[in-house]
Amino acid sequence: MAREYVWLECTESGMRNYRVQKEMRGTERLELMKYCPKLRRHTLHKESRKK
Template sequence: MRINIQLQCTECKRRNYATMKNKKNTSERLELNKYCPWDRKHTAHKEVK
């Protein structure tokens, strides 16, 4: 049930992180605060297809 996902920065729109999630437990899109090396700060990263 675990799938691979990409996390995209909401400010610079670059895909910085790859992670996994359990689709059965979290059906909605994931959003985490992660460090963006291009912006050099912590920003919100959203799940993309």
């Protein structure tokens, strides 16, 4: 069970607001509605790898 940390990046502001663990084997990219502090509302956050 290989797990890795990935960032969730806001699609509207581009900020990386959340870091979550994800199982890497056979999973799709995460897309979640999360709170963006810059915009002060819930927006779509997509998975972004470490840079």
